[in-house]
Amino acid sequence: MDINFPLLLVIAVFVSAAVWLFDLIFLAKKRQLAVTAVNQQFSNLDLEKGVDDKVFLLARSNAEQEPIVVEYAKSFFPVLFVVLVLRSFLFEPFQIPSGSMIPTLKIGDFILVNKFTYGIRLPVTRTKIIDINQPERGEVMVFFPPHKPDTYYIKRVVGLPGDDISYINNVLFINGARMEQTLVKALPPGNPEYIWTTENLIGVEHQMRKAAIPGRLSRKGHWIVPEGHYFMMGDNRDNSSDSRDWGPVPEAAIVGKAFAVWMHWPRLLSLPKFNSVGPIQ
Secondary structure, eight states: OOOOHHHHHHHHHHHHHHHHHHIIIIIHHHHHHHHHHHHHHTTTSOTTSHHHHHHHHHHHHHHHOOOHHHHHHHHHHHHHHHHHHIIIIIEEEEEOOSSTTTTTSOTTEEEEEESSTTOEEOTTTOOEEEOOOOOOTTOEEEEOOTTOTTSOEEEEEEEOTTOEEEEETTEEEETTEEOOEEEEEEESTTSOSEEEEEEEETTEEEEEEEESSOOGGGSEEEEEOOTTEEEEEOSBGGGOOSHHHHOOEEGGGEEEEEEEEEEEOOSTTSOOBOTTOEEOO
């Protein structure tokens, strides 16, 4: 079961804020009255004497002591609030869990996603409140697919609203035009199983990998992208579950634009690597 981290974060922020506010309105006044009472009680004592001074300071400290729950709430709220704002409206980190975007993104890549480039959305409900830009062909996007509305997916935008998409024997056609591919390498040499190419998406070039023998989703397919939807495909064309399988992605399911790799860390017991850090092409 996927954990709804945005919902948990929102709940944590509101709970810590509520505890802080409750303390400010009710408990803080009681503590102030207790401190005043201690001051009055010791006002006639000679606090120059060590024993009385220690007793006074201990009594005052006890009167000023905040409940442990309030201490934690005041400590955590600013941090949680900043994380909520950054994660919900600016940038969010993700780890690549599968090889569907090879060779562009590898398993264990940690990426940053721009949350505002396609519009400002409220956390949890995902309601867009400010419209900014629309996805463009060739961009790498994080979204919630139609068949798993609570699971993050990452693919490349291939088709825009209204496009006529065909994919025949690992060759992409958009509105009848063939997207040209340039061979990079074939492995293993002599009897290749996989072929690396550079695909040109109407002026946007990117790396892709395809099988020498097209898989089930790569042999023949035709789709018309509805208005308000986007056709998504993985760069690892024969090892990707994408719009060829479960259809176009509605605009409301968009999370953000993946724009940079900041670390590669495939396994917990391995050392992180930074040689692939840079923008996502």
